[in-house]
Amino acid sequence: MAAPHQFLKSPLTAGIVGCPFSGGQPKAGVDAGPLELIESGLLDDIKALGYEVDFQGADTLAHALVSDGTADPDIGKLKKPRLVSKVTKELAERVYAHSSKGQLTVTLGGDHSLAMGTVSGTFKQYPEAALIWIDAHADINTPLTTPSGNLHGCPVSFLLGLPGTSKEEIPEFGWIEPVLKPERLVYIGLRDIDAGERKILKEHNIKCFSMFHVDKYGIGAVVEMALDHVGRQRPIHLSFDVDALDPEVAPSTGTAVRGGLTFREGHYITEAIAETGRLVSLDIMEINPSLGHELSVQQTVSIGRSLVRCALGETLL
Numbered sequence: 180m181a182a183p184h185q186f187l188k189s190p191l192t193a194g195i196v197g198c199p200f201s202g203g204q205p206k207a208g209v210d211a212g213p214l215e216l217i218e219s220g221l222l223d224d225i226k227a228l229g230y231e232v233d234f235q236g237a238d239t240l241a242h243a244l245v246s247d248g249t250a251d252p253d254i255g256k257l258k259k260p261r262l263v264s265k266v267t268k269e270l271a272e273r274v275y276a277h278s279s280k281g282q283l284t285v286t287l288g289g290d291h292s293l294a295m296g297t298v299s300g301t302f303k304q305y306p307e308a309a310l311i312w313i314d315a316h317a318d319i320n321t322p323l324t325t326p327s328g329n330l331h332g333c334p335v336s337f338l339l340g341l342p343g344t345s346k347e348e349i350p351e352f353g354w355i356e357p358v359l360k361p362e363r364l365v366y367i368g369l370r371d372i373d374a375g376e377r378k379i380l381k382e383h384n385i386k387c388f389s390m391f392h393v394d395k396y397g398i399g400a401v402v403e404m405a406l407d408h409v410g411r412q413r414p415i416h417l418s419f420d421v422d423a424l425d426p427e428v429a430p431s432t433g434t435a436v437r438g439g440l441t442f443r444e445g446h447y448i449t450e451a452i453a454e455t456g457r458l459v460s461l462d463i464m465e466i467n468p469s470l471g472h473e474l475s476v477q478q479t480v481s482i483g484r485s486l487v488r489c490a491l492g493e494t495l496l
């Protein structure tokens with residue numbers, strides 16, 4: 180079991196939020212991720228680690244997750260902006276409800292646009308928190324730079340309040356506060372960055388450990404450097420996009436990119452963060468059970484499950 184936790188209340192409780200949402204990207208199926216994880220036995224896993232579980236049902240947010248039929252035309256390039264805004268706003272409230280009770284919030288996606296909600300909710304409770312983003316992608320496109328218009332490629336820019344995301348420029352997302360500071364954000368696993376994103380990452384001096392750095396220094400050193408960079412005292416929000424893993428390890432995901440983290444590297448990250456005793460919020464995003472053969476799906480769901488267990492302290496003896 181994990182060392183005594185620095186920020187959570189006892190009895191240690193995991194607040195599980197299932198968020199079956201796919202509106203931040205074009206491929207159907209990623210909305211089935213949470214239910215697959217739950218049905219595979221995730222809640223029992225978590226209880227077996229000694230946590231109480233606070234779970235309101237996989238459909239907690241269901242009424243918000245699909246369009247109610249009102250028109251949602253593109254705003255500039257952005258697709259389904261009003262739907263994404265509505266769902267993530269409600270998710271932020273749910274995550275905050277768990278966090279403010281001293282629970283470790285675990286959000287099961289769904290696509291990565293959901294991080295607009297999870298990070299907003301976590302940082303409302305822990306304004307000094309750090310964000311560790313594990314991904315092949317930086318997801319830091321703004322409404323002005325996004326090549327695809329898919330909002331799962333944009334959540335970080337809204338959280339930082341980058342140009343193009345202000346209330347004046349896009350009132351539809353006016354509820355999002357720029358809670359994140361560039362120096363409290365760190366990436367691990369990057370290997371597919373758009374030109375506009377590269378410019379933003381440079382301009383704001385954002386710490387990035389790409390796959391190049393993982394190869395060069397090894398995952399152990401990379402995680403140490405990442406934790407040093409964001410500060411050794413802060414609560415941690417870990418946002419884990421399974422496409423950070425190599426497609427041979429986690430094939431069932433919508434935007435797979437070759438050359439990713441190995442099984443052990445991915446799990447090591449969650450273990451090392453569990454070891455800090457400062458994890459307050461975890462996202463497991465972008466598992467798409469309708470992509471790939473049955474075995475690929477099983478393999479990917481099972482990895483999502485073991486990542487949660489490791490982040491919650493399973494392998495710390």
Ligand SMILES: NC(=[NH2+])NCCC[C@H](N)C(=O)O
Pocket residue numbers: 290291292316318320325326327328329331332333371372373420422434465
């Ligand atoms: N969460 C993800 N899988 N994001 C992929 C983003 C891909 C690309 N950078 C885009 O903005 O469209």
Ligand SMILES: [Mn+2]
Pocket residue numbers: 314315316420422423434
């Ligand atoms: Mn990604």
Ligand SMILES: [Mn+2]
Pocket residue numbers: 291314316318331420
């Ligand atoms: Mn992502």
